[in-house]
Amino acid sequence: MKIISTRIPDVKLIEPKVFGDERGFFMETWNEKAFREAGINVAFVQDNHSRSVKNTLRGLHYQIKQPQGKLVRVTRGEVFDVAVDLRVGSSTFGQWVGEYLSGENNRMLWVPPGFAHGFLVTSDTADFQYKCTDFYSPEYERSIFWNDPSVNVDWGVSNPEELLLSNKDKHAQSLQQAMAELEGNSQIKPETSA
Known part of the structure; x- marks a missing residue:
């Protein structure tokens, strides 16, 4: 398993080793020891699976209490x-990082607690699976506009009306409104050790 720091070092891109032959493939998607050695020492409490169609944009979501990695x-x-x-x-407050994840490249992304998260479906459909470090709490969930100019995520969207x-x-808030x-909130803070 290869664990790579992104331009926001606490966000990690993970490339698992894939072993394949004429029968199919095998890969390890979670190994507590390997992740801990890479500075990701967490316990997961919930697994989620969503299916979305092309041009679905989910996010940018975060929880003000019980922040989820x-x-x-x-x-x-x-x-x-x-x-x-x-x-x-954080020295990278308000900055973003984005990666293409697919069933073909088998890449994973570690998004630590204290980050807003979202994704845009670029294929006809996509099955998106994720492990969480805390439980979903709708009363604490917030959303920042996907196109907030102060964050300036380059989604590669040429026709926003198709999203x-x-x-x-649709009724999210700006980063400035969320400030x-x-x-x-003392629960959303930079990691003190990595």
């Missing part, structure tokens, strides 16, 4: 996956 992967199709640093005081968004994401709640 997420180990994300795509088992069918392709998405452009994005993490935005919301850890007030499929939930009502929650008061983020600044007063």
